[in-house]
Amino acid sequence: MTDYRIFNETDALNYARQEVEFFAADADLVSNEFGDGNLNLVFKVVDQKSGRSLILKQALPYARCVGESWPLSTDRARIEAEVLMLHEKICPQHTVHIVKFDRDLSLIVMEDLSDHLIWRSALIQRKELPLAGQHIGTYLAKTLFFTSDYYLDPQQKKAKVAQFINPELCLITEDLFFTDPYRQHERNNYNPLLESEVQKIQSDPHLQAKVALLKYKFLNQAQALLHGDVHSGSVFVNESSTKVIDAEFGFYGPIAFDVGSVIGNLLLNYAGQPGLSETHVAQVYRQYLLDQIRQIWFTFAAEFARLMAAETTDVAFQVAEYQQLALQQIFVDAIGYAGTELIRRTIGLAHVADLDNIESTEQRAECELGALKLGQALIKNASELDDIEAVIQCIEKLAAS
Template sequence: MSQYRTFTAADAVAYAQQFGGVESPDELVDAQEIGDGNLNLVFKIFDIHHRSRVIVKQALPYVRCVGESWPLTLDRARLEAQTLVEHYRHCPQHTVQVLHYDPALAVMVMEDLSDHRIWRGELIKGAYYPQAATQLGEYLAQTLFHTSDFHLHPHNKKALVAQFINPEMCEITEDLFFNDPYQINERNSYPAAIEASVAALRDDSALKVAVASLKHRFFSHAEALLHGDIHSGSIFVADGSLKAIDAEFGYVGPIGFDVGTAIGNLLLNYCGAPGQLGIRDAAAAREQRLTDIRELWQAFATRFARLAATETHDAALAAPGYVEAFLKKVLTDAVGFAGSELIRRSVGLSHVADIDTIADEEMKHACLRHAIELGKALILVAGQVDNADELLIRVRQYS
């Protein structure tokens, strides 16, 4: 068995030559480290014609942006690879393909997506991909339905839960989403100018009860194999194409968490647009984000219901009206989780470029306050939201 070592660029090239599955592997000659996240090394592997051919990704045994003082399990590389492989089985058109995985080295080789762009950057620029929201809804429906009790035999579902137990990465999510923003914590990171908004989170007892309910659902509702971190920075887009990547937070949890995280990130762009674009373009972008959210939910709910109608064999789950009731619960969960995503991105460790890169400081602070207030409102009214249009009304109400 291989012994773990941190890859250099030369190691990544040699590994890609062996496991990249390309014709003429000797033509793979160079690597560029492109990882801009908190957890991993990511290498693009180039051939003699300077074309990027495959990606080599290695998990580090610590949080990259902090250092060795925050250790992390290398088993997350297994969980990521197996989550992506499982999701690719059910939705290959919207999941990055894993070509090879080595558990001892915590390395995997994946298809190159150089003809795609990270969706977050495209959203910030105001670039529009007409099919992206619908494609994301399709990805969520296919992957979450086919790894749920609606599709799997109970024995297989329980085996899936055991395979994807991910306590260390779930603990990070639990802290960043449901603990840190609502207390004084050294991991929190936000401008002093918004201290009053953050302090109000710590003092809002009704909000903290609602957040506790969300956390309990995250703990206890083992509904489907989640991506676990399906934000706009974990999605690549091109004309007519969308691919999900970065699934190291994969585990079996509440379906609404993935749906809500996706919606929450579209709302982050909604909140940040006035600081990233001109007045007219920002207004158009915000309207488009609301349309995207409606299309995402409709694509997800429609496909999930169709799959349930044809592929659910459990008599109780196939009872007339149950799928509709279940999807209503998923939407309720998703609205709450979307709100928690808005708050944790504004207050906590993992800021996102939708707001964090706004050049004008006063505008940045205004956008952060908006995201916090919108997040708080969504968490508190989640149980009152019955459909996507009602969600959009609520968003406009708190804008």
């Protein structure tokens, strides 16, 4: 870490010119920092002659959103780069391309995806991208299968578990997803109109027990190399392409967590739609969202099942009846995790624009209440919901009530 220094725009420009084989020798480079995330600097360096561009992302030794009083190891840049490079090897079509990782500078150089849009923005704008759900289902199935014990030999797999131990970032999830929202905590942040529902959640031991089961699995099930933070702000989309970025939360965890995070984020948008648009427009887009959720699950399940049947190396896991049970367990837990995402984004520290963009406090409260009720229903009933159609019925029933 002796060579670490915090970059400014000129540093980023010079680095892109001198240390990366990408731009032409006579490139006319400009650099600007545009990071809006919580933990990092993000620079875009463009050659004004050719229009070609690169992204440089640098981890800061503290959480940007809080400041130097919240130190965070820059090792997360190493984790992010290694997760993305491994995921890219497995699923290049849906993982951002990493051009270079500089460990001394905690700096990742990657392709610029300016011809894409952040998925969350696309959802808020009610864009009906036809392929995003299928693409993300494929990404999940491939990256999770090929990093699991179904495919890797146990020695390789255990070495990767050690390589990707990520306590600092995992702790953020452990606290913000599973702990804070279910009790009074200074980090919580919610619309005052939700007070009575929040109190109900925070005094429901049955709900808390179910959430604790999910938290315990998050802490203990080292099943596959997760992205760890596949919310709709970590995915770039356009009509034909879907690319996952931002894997600093990556670690060996429960397969269902990544799957549930994606579904949970579409449901946050679902919850927000009545506050973001006219009633009938919202209803139409909600159908699109439910269809995308179907696509995510069906694509994930079909591809994961196909891979289990065709590529499982361990003879003990080649039993068809086992594979069905394993996939069903992923489904049940994914629905539970989706529920926790709905609740933590409404009550907890980190919110989403799908709800926060709703201007009227009352209207926002109504949508947020929908998110909270749906979250609770999914967490409590996950093991009774047989399949994705049952989940969708549950969603629609709650939305109509």
